[in-house]
Amino acid sequence: MKIDKSLLSGSTGMLLLSLLKSGDKYGYEMITLLEAISNEVFQMKEGTLYPVLHNLEKQGFVKAYNQENDKGRVRRYYHLTEKGAMQLVEQKDQWEVFSGAVNTVLHCGAMG
Amino acid sequence: MEWAKIAEQASADDAMKAWLDCATKSLRFPPDRKRVRQELREHLEDRAESMMDQSLSKTEAVRKSLEMMGSPEETGELLRQVHKPWLGWVLRGVRLALIALVIVIAVKLIGGTDGLRFLSKDQVLREFHLADQTYTYGKEKEVHTTVAERPWIGSDGVEFGAFTVRFEDVIYRYYRRDWIAEDGKTTTVCDLDADVLLRFTGAPWDKLPQNFFNGYVRIVDDNGTEYITQRHSYDETRYIDVAVRRVLPWAYVACIRFDDGDWPEDAKRLDIFLGEGESEQKMSVWLEDWQIRNADALPEADEAHTDLWEEHLDYAWYSIWEDRKELGSFAPTAGQKDEAELSILRAALDTYPEDTENLKEPDGDKPWTIFCGEVAECILTVREDMALQPFSAAGMKERLRIVDPAQGPDAPAIPYAIQNIEICRNVTVWHISWQTTPGVEAYELQFWPTQEGTAGTLTMELKEEREP
Numbered sequence: 001m002k003i004d005k006s007l008l009s010g011s012t013g014m015l016l017l018s019l020l021k022s023g024d025k026y027g028y029e030m031i032t033l034l035e036a037i038s039n040e041v042f043q044m045k046e047g048t049l050y051p052v053l054h055n056l057e058k059q060g061f062v063k064a065y066n067q068e069n070d071k072g073r074v075r076r077y078y079h080l081t082e083k084g085a086m087q088l089v090e091q092k093d094q095w096e097v098f099s100g101a102v103n104t105v106l107h108c109g110a111m112g
Numbered sequence: 113m114e115w116a117k118i119a120e121q122a123s124a125d126d127a128m129k130a131w132l133d134c135a136t137k138s139l140r141f142p143p144d145r146k147r148v149r150q151e152l153r154e155h156l157e158d159r160a161e162s163m164m165d166q167s168l169s170k171t172e173a174v175r176k177s178l179e180m181m182g183s184p185e186e187t188g189e190l191l192r193q194v195h196k197p198w199l200g201w202v203l204r205g206v207r208l209a210l211i212a213l214v215i216v217i218a219v220k221l222i223g224g225t226d227g228l229r230f231l232s233k234d235q236v237l238r239e240f241h242l243a244d245q246t247y248t249y250g251k252e253k254e255v256h257t258t259v260a261e262r263p264w265i266g267s268d269g270v271e272f273g274a275f276t277v278r279f280e281d282v283i284y285r286y287y288r289r290d291w292i293a294e295d296g297k298t299t300t301v302c303d304l305d306a307d308v309l310l311r312f313t314g315a316p317w318d319k320l321p322q323n324f325f326n327g328y329v330r331i332v333d334d335n336g337t338e339y340i341t342q343r344h345s346y347d348e349t350r351y352i353d354v355a356v357r358r359v360l361p362w363a364y365v366a367c368i369r370f371d372d373g374d375w376p377e378d379a380k381r382l383d384i385f386l387g388e389g390e391s392e393q394k395m396s397v398w399l400e401d402w403q404i405r406n407a408d409a410l411p412e413a414d415e416a417h418t419d420l421w422e423e424h425l426d427y428a429w430y431s432i433w434e435d436r437k438e439l440g441s442f443a444p445t446a447g448q449k450d451e452a453e454l455s456i457l458r459a460a461l462d463t464y465p466e467d468t469e470n471l472k473e474p475d476g477d478k479p480w481t482i483f484c485g486e487v488a489e490c491i492l493t494v495r496e497d498m499a500l501q502p503f504s505a506a507g508m509k510e511r512l513r514i515v516d517p518a519q520g521p522d523a524p525a526i527p528y529a530i531q532n533i534e535i536c537r538n539v540t541v542w543h544i545s546w547q548t549t550p551g552v553e554a555y556e557l558q559f560w561p562t563q564e565g566t567a568g569t570l571t572m573e574l575k576e577e578r579e580p
Contacts, residue, residue: 047135
């Protein structure tokens with residue numbers, strides 16, 4: 001199903017940060033990985049990925065650098081900083097609290 | 113949805129370019145725009161490539177990729193919100209300011225460090241025509257060769273205003289000058305240079321005013337003789353002249369030159385005073401003895417050379433004895449003793465007004481005596497072997513004695529003043545003066561070239577009657 005954009009925008013950053021937990025990646029790599037992992041639930045317009053990434057960089061959660069990928073081409077890689085890792089943990093906690101609350105309300109509503 | 117239309121009409125490459133232009137046009141800060149555009153383009157290329165792997169044509173792959181990227185306006189707007197341009201300019205400004213600060217610090221460090229030189233000593237000497245080399249003036253040339261020089265040791269530098277001052281070099285040399293005219297004719301003379309070069313280092317924005325040195329530099333040697341830049345009265349006889357050159361953006365070299373004839377002949381130490389009053393600073397330089405560098409460079413005597421310094425003597429004669437009134441003259445004489453030849457070129461009996469200080473006899477700790485009233489003066493030339501000649505008035509004093517021959521063999525030595533006015537090859541020219549006594553009709557000059565054995569003598573006899 002198509003996910004509402006408003007849900008997406010707040011949490012896109014969190015998703016990208018968690019992708020980087022397993023290693024540095026470049027933009028295109030992250031998009032394709034995201035599609036694969038989420039079974040194509042996350043199919044955002046690819047152009048909007050970069051503003052989010054750049055915003056994360058601006059806030060210091062990721063650091064960008066140029067490097068050759070395994071095809072020998074230079075790409076802009078992103079690296080999760082310590083600050084970013086802490087932010088991820090915090091956001092995950094918040095998400096779990098939020099989604100838990102949502103679930104509770106939904107179930108309660110359903111029950112009520 | 114304009115994009116769909118563009119994508120259909122333009123070629124794939126043009127469409128991609130247009131997409132990128134649109135998405136990045138909102139980024140005002142050029143480095144950001146360039147970088148983001150590159151990143152987006154790489155993404156599109158990767159996406160297109162993966163589609164071409166799935167058997168799409170290049171054109172179709174590119175178009176599909178653009179579609180998947182989404183609206184360039186939307187992307188552009190989101191990017192604009194993230195990349196605030198003013199921050200980019202501020203950061204660039206900060207970076208420039210930091211670079212400027214680093215340069216300033218580096219310059220200050222260079223200025224304060226003795227070891228860092230970007231100009232060789234020779235280059236500096238060339239600026240003031242003090243290096244041993246050939247100087248070209250149009251079609252004519254002049255070759256300088258040092259014959260002898262006095263090495264030196266300098267004291268540490270001083271801080272003077274915004275500048276650090278150090279000794280650049282001290283030149284005290286007797287050198288040969290070969291002037292080669294356009295037609296190849298060569299004229300050779302020998303000259304003495306006495307220069308003290310100081311280096312002033314500071315920052316490029318610190319300026320040393322050109323007229324700074326007029327009156328602000330004073331040298332006193334260990335005999336108590338003072339040398340100044342400005343003539344305060346006609347009877348000051350020891351002068352220095354200063355030339356300043358900016359050799360590097362942060363460095364000046366000042367050349368303090370002793371006037372011809374005003375050389376610090378017997379000095380072993382020179383104290384150089386910069387500035388005035390409370391801000392006055394002192395630097396000292398110790399002069400070693402003369403050392404012969406190129407004895408072979410000493411030329412042979414010839415007539416052309418004699419003419420040249422005869423001319424110079426006329427000038428020296430006139431300028432020294434401005435106020436004289438000639439009462440009589442002595443016949444020129446010549447004599448020889450061992451390897452030395454002496455001759456008196458000119459001699460005169462003159463009167464000087466009592467208040468003149470032109471003729472002085474420095475006498476150790478005693479105040480200077482002044483010759484006035486009736487004074488005898490002569491120009492004495494001494495031609496001798498290089499090795500014996502110390503270019504020094506003190507050296508001459510030890511070898512020359514003046515007596516009244518009428519008083520017999522035990523005649524007392526008459527005090528005299530002696531000043532070197534010219535050095536030409538191995539000939540030195542001296543101005544000698546002494547107080548005369550009424551009734552004395554002749555004077556004898558006794559000269560010991562080697563300071564041993566018997567003296568060679570020259571006699572000066574009064575030729576004409578004195579006017580009352």
